[in-house]
Amino acid sequence: MIHxxxxxxxxxxxxxxxxxxxxVASIITSDSxxxxxxxxxxxxxxxxxxxxxxxxxERGLDVALKSAGAxxxxxxxxxxxxxxLLSGSEETDLPCLDLIxxxxxxxxxxxxxxxxPHMGWNELCASxxxxxxxxxxxxxxxxxxxxxxxxxxxxxxxxxTSRYGVEFAAVIGRENIVATQFxxxxxxxxxxxxxxxxxxxxxxxx
Amino acid sequence: xxxxxxxxCLDVRDGxxxxxxxxxxxxxxxxxxxxxxxxxxxxxxxxxxxDITASSDQxxxxxxxxxxxxxxxxxxxxxxxxxxxxxxxxxxxxxxxxKVNLNTAAVADPDVISEVADAFGVQAVVLSMDVxxxxxxxxxxxxxxxxxxxxxxxxxxxxxxxxxxEALGAGEIVVNSIDADGTLExxxxxxxxxxxxxxxxxxxxxxxxxxxxxxxxxxTAGGADAxxxxxxxxxxxxxxxxxxxxxxxxxxxxxxxxx
Numbered sequence: 169m170i171h172x173x174x175x176x177x178x179x180x181x182x183x184x185x186x187x188x189x190x191x192v193a194s195i196i197t198s199d200s201x202x203x204x205x206x207x208x209x210x211x212x213x214x215x216x217x218x219x220x221x222x223x224x225x226e227r228g229l230d231v232a233l234k235s236a237g238a239x240x241x242x243x244x245x246x247x248x249x250x251x252x253l254l255s256g257s258e259e260t261d262l263p264c265l266d267l268i269x270x271x272x273x274x275x276x277x278x279x280x281x282x283x284x285p286h287m288g289w290n291e292l293c294a295s296x297x298x299x300x301x302x303x304x305x306x307x308x309x310x311x312x313x314x315x316x317x318x319x320x321x322x323x324x325x326x327x328x329t330s331r332y333g334v335e336f337a338a339v340i341g342r343e344n345i346v347a348t349q350f351x352x353x354x355x356x357x358x359x360x361x362x363x364x365x366x367x368x369x370x371x372x373x374x
Numbered sequence: 375x376x377x378x379x380x381x382x383c384l385d386v387r388d389g390x391x392x393x394x395x396x397x398x399x400x401x402x403x404x405x406x407x408x409x410x411x412x413x414x415x416x417x418x419x420x421x422x423x424x425d426i427t428a429s430s431d432q433x434x435x436x437x438x439x440x441x442x443x444x445x446x447x448x449x450x451x452x453x454x455x456x457x458x459x460x461x462x463x464x465x466x467x468x469x470x471x472x473k474v475n476l477n478t479a480a481v482a483d484p485d486v487i488s489e490v491a492d493a494f495g496v497q498a499v500v501l502s503m504d505v506x507x508x509x510x511x512x513x514x515x516x517x518x519x520x521x522x523x524x525x526x527x528x529x530x531x532x533x534x535x536x537x538x539x540e541a542l543g544a545g546e547i548v549v550n551s552i553d554a555d556g557t558l559e560x561x562x563x564x565x566x567x568x569x570x571x572x573x574x575x576x577x578x579x580x581x582x583x584x585x586x587x588x589x590x591x592x593x594t595a596g597g598a599d600a601x602x603x604x605x606x607x608x609x610x611x612x613x614x615x616x617x618x619x620x621x622x623x624x625x626x627x628x629x630x631x632x633x
Binding site for chain 2: 178181182185186188189214215216283284285286287288289290291307309311313331332351353354355356359360
């Protein structure tokens, strides 16, 4: 059973539908006590990191997520859910969850043709053979919508990159935590495979 | 590098897929959900559903269509037609759409753009503009915003409206040429280029796409980030794969799914 965290950040229903399609049992929850008992968590998100963090705090979900991270259960962050796993973000003064060291930075392309937000399909390039990414083939594209991108402090936490003016981390992870800046639930068969692998993953990064 | 997007527009009336030429003579051409699934499986990048249901009491049918699509199609899609308020948009987004297309409602009350953007983020707001060439001196760009399928003039300049839409919080703009719509003779390149050169958000060319060459023109000379097609695909003249292969062969960055 996967617990999908609901904190009014939009795409939890789309994530659940994708899991339904894959035949993976899931439940949407905004209850911190329920999260404390979860064995696998997806932490999605759309919109602003600042308001997302405020809602998480109000519901005690920030504490629940941090303790889930410490318990060693598999956790998947998506988009804003990915960004909030880092220590901080240029989008907000609030401290983030700090489950992975590093910050979220804003795209500042020199090329005026590169519009922000970075919206659309872009190529993924895997930097490590992480189990969740094992089906990824060179040239596979996924769907992004974001103005900020994750920049982990430790290079080893970058699992895949993409390029938009700069090379940026598109998938990050450490130990039992993995997170995609793009929307796995809207990235066609490539995204569904990543989601399916996460559902089976034992939380061991090697 | 970001790929150019191929988007298909599905006009839906009373839950059925229809195609109109210049917004009149609508024809029933099938089930929108199965068409959406077929295009998704063929590697389409994005979908737009336009609800052209005449009476508002039939609108819930559209929500059922959106939910059915969301259960089977795992690419982004937007919904437009008849959305007037944050509440209307909330229902459509809750049913599974990523984005809403605002058109007539935004012309009548531009603040609805910022209200929807504040509620759901700019990435969820697509400003769809119907545009017609105009010789009027009050329209400096030569292109005027029209509504009601081109039957009603607004006196608004298309460039000015695009700029204002972006400032109010639109995350993307669909530039739909009423003059070119349904003709299959190519997109309105001058207009598309003008808008793409004005705003800093993605521009989607719409109206007139009949051959893969037309899309190539819109995505290069027209400066568009994405091109919208309807009849080309719905009538089976071209497939998603054949259009994408053509654009790829022309050197454009396109998502090839290898199916």
